[in-house]
Structures are given as structure tokens and as C-alpha cells.
Amino acid sequence: MDPEKINYQSKKIVSNKPLLFFIVAIFLFATTLRTPITIVGPIISFIREGLGISNVLAGFLTTIPLLAFAVISPFAPRLARRFGMEWTLFCSVILLCAGVVLRSVGMTSLLVIGTVLIGIAIAFGNVLIPGYFKLKFPLHIGLLTGIYTVSMNISSGIAAGFSYSIAQYAGWQIALGFSVILGVLTLLIWVPLLRTSKVDMQIPKTTNKPKKMWRHPLAWAIAAAMGLQSFLFYCCAAWIPEIYVSQGLDAASAGWMVSVMQFAQIPMTFLIPILAGKMTSQRPIVVFFTICYIIGFSGMLFEWTSFAVLWMIFLGFAGGASFGLVLMLFNLRTTTAFEAAELSGFAQSIGYLVAAIGPVLFGFVHDVTESWFVPLTLFVVISVLLFFASFASAKNRTI
Numbered sequence: 001m002d003p004e005k006i007n008y009q010s011k012k013i014v015s016n017k018p019l020l021f022f023i024v025a026i027f028l029f030a031t032t033l034r035t036p037i038t039i040v041g042p043i044i045s046f047i048r049e050g051l052g053i054s055n056v057l058a059g060f061l062t063t064i065p066l067l068a069f070a071v072i073s074p075f076a077p078r079l080a081r082r083f084g085m086e087w088t089l090f091c092s093v094i095l096l097c098a099g100v101v102l103r104s105v106g107m108t109s110l111l112v113i114g115t116v117l118i119g120i121a122i123a124f125g126n127v128l129i130p131g132y133f134k135l136k137f138p139l140h141i142g143l144l145t146g147i148y149t150v151s152m153n154i155s156s157g158i159a160a161g162f163s164y165s166i167a168q169y170a171g172w173q174i175a176l177g178f179s180v181i182l183g184v185l186t187l188l189i190w191v192p193l194l195r196t197s198k199v200d201m202q203i204p205k206t207t208n209k210p211k212k213m214w215r216h217p218l219a220w221a222i223a224a225a226m227g228l229q230s231f232l233f234y235c236c237a238a239w240i241p242e243i244y245v246s247q248g249l250d251a252a253s254a255g256w257m258v259s260v261m262q263f264a265q266i267p268m269t270f271l272i273p274i275l276a277g278k279m280t281s282q283r284p285i286v287v288f289f290t291i292c293y294i295i296g297f298s299g300m301l302f303e304w305t306s307f308a309v310l311w312m313i314f315l316g317f318a319g320g321a322s323f324g325l326v327l328m329l330f331n332l333r334t335t336t337a338f339e340a341a342e343l344s345g346f347a348q349s350i351g352y353l354v355a356a357i358g359p360v361l362f363g364f365v366h367d368v369t370e371s372w373f374v375p376l377t378l379f380v381v382i383s384v385l386l387f388f389a390s391f392a393s394a395k396n397r398t399i
Contacts, residue, residue, distance in 0.1 A: 019137060025193060026129075026144060027151045028186040032093060033125045034156035035179040036100055036118045037065050039163035041237075046172035051108050061115055063359075066234070068119025069126060069352035076127040077341035085132050086193050088124060093190065096121035097183040104177030126348055130330040131341035141331050142277030149269035149324055155182070157262050211339060213346035216399045222329050222343065224389035226351030228382055229322040231358035232293070235379070236261065236315060238359040240300075243372050247305045257312050264316020265323070272324035276332065282394035285325050286387060292318035293383035301376040322386065325394070333398050343399065 040047070040061050048058045080088040095117055103114025133144045159179065167175035213219040237258055244254035268289075276282045296314035299307055330344040365375045 019140065021192070022137065023144070023147055025186075025189050026148055028182065028189055029089070029093070029125065029129075030148045030151035031155035031182045032096055032179070032186055033122050034152045035159040035182060036096065036122070037062060038156040038160040039175060039179060042160055042164040043167040043172050043175050046167045046175070047111070050106070050172055051111065053108055053111075057108075057112075061111070063356050064112070064115045065119030065122060066352045066356035068116060069123045070349050070356065072120050072123035073127050073345040073349040073352070075345070076124045077131070077338065077345050079124075080128050080131075080341060081338065085128060085135075086190075089128060089132070090187065090190050090194060092121045092124035093183050093186050097180050097187070100177055100180040100183065104173045104180075106173050123348075127345045128341055130327055130344050131337040134331045134334075134340045135337040142274035142328065145273035145277075145324065145327050145331075146270040149273065149320075149327065150266055153262060153266050153269055153320070157259065161259070211342065211399060213342055213399070218333060218393065218397065218399050219343055219346055221389050221392040222326065222333060223347040223350040225322070225329070225386060225393050226326050226347040227354035228386040228389060229319070229326060230351045230355035232379065232382055232386070233319050233323070234355045235358045235362045236319070239362055239366075239375070240312075243300065243376070244305065244308060246372060247303050249305060249308065257308055260309055260312040261316040261319065264313045265320030268317050268320030269324045272321045273328045276325055276328040280396050282325055282328075282332070283391055285321060286390040286394050289318040289321035289325070290383060290387040290390075292321070293386070294380060297376060297379040297383060301373070301380065318383075322390065325390065329393050333393065335398050339399065 044058050044061070047053070047061070076088070083091075099114040099117030099121060101114070102110045102117065103112075105111075105114075129148060130145070133141045133148075137144060163175045166178060240258055240261070241251070241254040244257055245251055249257075272285060276285060279285070292314045296311045296318060299311035299314070304311075326347070330340045330347070334340045334343055362375050362378070365378060366372060369375070
């Protein structure tokens with residue numbers, strides 16, 4: 001399908017389906033992509049004691065979805081081409097609901113199986129949504145991406161905050177399972193989208209076969225940016241509380257530092273995609289979030305703990321800006337929705353593999369050096385590497 005025909009069909013879809021309804025559908029869909037993961041951490045002790053599992057298996061409950069992201073991401077665009085974007089996303093939510101229910105039954109085997117299903121389901125949403133925006137509403141990509149990322153952050157933060165109380169008063173199975181409500185609501189509002197004109201994911205006739213992303217240096221640069229920003233986020237989420245406890249904060253205050261960081265991401269995840277879509281080159285954004293990263297990590301490195309909240313705000317700004325930009329690059333550096341989905345799958349496959357390795361590597365370096373100085377220095381080094389990868393990706397060009 002040629003670009004002119006794609007644009008015509010996209011505009012036709014816009015005129016037939018109100019943007020507001022689509023925003024609500026995307027908002028609800030986004031809530032299903034993080035809450036099943038973020039609710040696990042605060043209640044991991046309840047799960048471990050309830051099932052009598054080891055700390056290793058308990059730790060893998062948050063790592064399994066990341067590994068599933070890495071494995072499944074490259075296949076999502078091809079399935080979407082075969083079955084349609086709307087139906088593929090709809091079925092992924094059904095799979096997610098099944099995974100949430102299975103892991104809440106109270107059996108170790110079903111806990112693992114359900115977690116794997118959840119990871120597979122979320123991988124489809126992660127990969128396909130950027131390409132979906134590109135064709136469904138091509139003139140509102142930045143706005144939709146901003147709403148999408150903000151919805152993920154808000155819902156994941158709220159879920160993490162309430163899961164402990166739910167587990168304490170209603171049981172860990174209920175706490176693990178309550179996110180199925182979001183899945184069911186998403187399915188209900190998604191049904192009308194299945195009846196509208198379908199987004200065409202076919203390869204344009206001007207090309208004989210899909211581009212092999214691994215052959216393009218720009219794709220590797222974007223994949224590196226995705227991986228390095230994911231590395232920083234998951235390492236921070238896993239280790240910042242323990243770092244601050246070692247610097248003299250009590251456990252409760254140290255735990256709140258991660259919450260401050262997550263909520264500080266919200267304005268950036270909304271604004272950056274919109275700004276990036278209006279800019280010819282996104283390199284000023286790269287400079288901005290690199291400075292924020294270095295300030296935040298330097299404050300932790302030099303143990304200026306009395307300003308811990310300030311460092312978390314800087315890291316939140318940096319994390320939200322870098323994540324929002326990477327999501328936009330999937331669209332800005334490609335010419336078709338299929339290419340956007342292919343690039344998204346390639347970059348996220350690598351990115352979440354790096355993210356899964358990151359917290360383990362960070363902990364290993366801490367154990368070997370018996371200090372947080374070297375791991376925190378590693379944070380600064382990764383921030384610099386992220387700058388180079390993102391700076392190369394932010395130049396105005398396409399694959």
C-alpha cells in the first residue's frame with residue numbers, strides 16, 4: 001500500500017471514529033501494561049511466605065516478564081500483519097487476563113505460568129502501540145504517546161501503592177488478581193474498535209520484503225538507547241531503596257524515594273513526545289535528560305542524602321524524557337506503520353534483555369566491590385553511553 005493511500009485511509013478512520021473515544025481506549029489499554037508487574041514487588045514477602053518459594057524464584061517474578069518481552073517482541077509485528085492490529089491487541093489483553101487469573105490461584109506452577117503469559121501479552125502492547133498510533137491517528141502521535149506513557153506511570157504507581165494494603169487485608173491472591181479488572185474494562189471498550197476500519201499493516205508495494213532492522217546502524221542506535229534507558233530505570237527501581245538505607249535513611253523513607261522518582265516522570269512522559277513530534281531534531285531533549293541523569297546520580301554518588309528528594313526528581317525527569325523520546329523515535333525514524341512496529345520489536349527485544357540483566361549485574365558489582373561507589377559510578381557511565389546512542393538516534397533521518 002502506497003503512503004498516499006495509507007494517509008487517506010488514516011484520515012478516513014479519524015473522521016469515522018472520534019479521537020476522544022480512542023484516547024479513552026488507549027488510556028485503559030495502557031493501564032494493563034505495567035500494573036501486573038509493579039504490584040508484585042511490594043507484596044513479594046506475602047507471596048514467598050504463602051507458597052513457601054525461594055528468594056530466587058520470588059525475584060524472578062519481576063524478571064520473567066522482561067525476558068518474555070525480549071523473546072516475543074520481534075514476532076509481534078508479523079502476527080499483527082496476519083490477524084490485524086486491533087484483533088492482535090484485543091487477544092493480547094485476553095491472554096493477559098488469563099495470566100493474571102492463573103497466577104492468583106495460589107499454586108507455584110500456575111504462578112510461574114501466569115507470569116509468563118502476562119509477559120507475552122504485555123510484549124504485544126509494548127511493540128504494536130507505536131505503529132498503531134502512526135496509522136490510526138498520524139496527526140496526533142505525540143499526544144497519544146504522551147497519554148499512553150502517562151497512563152502507564154500513573155496506574156503502575158497507584159497499583160504499587162495499594163497492593164500491600166490489599167494483600168494485608170484481603171490476601172496476596174486478591175492483590176495479584178485485582179488488575180484483571182483493568183483488563184476486563186479494556187476489553188469492553190476495545191470491542192467497538194474491532195468493528196471499525198482496520199489498520200493495514202501490509203508491507204508497502206514499493207518494497208519487496210520487510211527491512212531487516214539489524215542491518216541498519218540507526219536501528220542499532222535506537223535499540224541501544226532503549227536498552228540503556230531501560231537498564232537505568234530497572235536498576236534504580238531495584239536498588240535505590242537499599243542504597244539510601246546504606247546512606248542513613250530509614251527503610252520507609254528510602255522506599256518513598258522510588259515513588260518520588262516515578263511520579264516525577266509523569267510530566268516528562270506527557271510533554272516530551274509532543275515536543276519531539278514538533279521538532280526537526282530531538283537532540284536538545286537528549287542534552288536535557290543527560291544533564292538530569294548526571295545531576296541525579298552525582299548527588300547519590302557524593303552521598304548528599306539530605307537532598308535525596310531533589311535527586312529523585314532529576315532522575316524522574318530524565319527517565320520520563322528518555323523513555324518518552326525512545327517511544328517517539330519508533331515513529332519518527334520510520335516511514336510506515338509496519339516499519340515502526342518492526343523497529344519497535346527489534347529495539348524492545350534488545351532493550352528488555354538488557355533491562356533484565358541490569359539489576360543482577362548491578363548487584364554483582366556491589367557484592368564484588370562491597371561498596372555502592374562503583375555501581376553508582378556505573379550509573380554515570382551508562383548515562384554517558386545513553387547520551388551518545390540517543391544523540392545519534394535524534395538526528396532527522398529515517399531507516
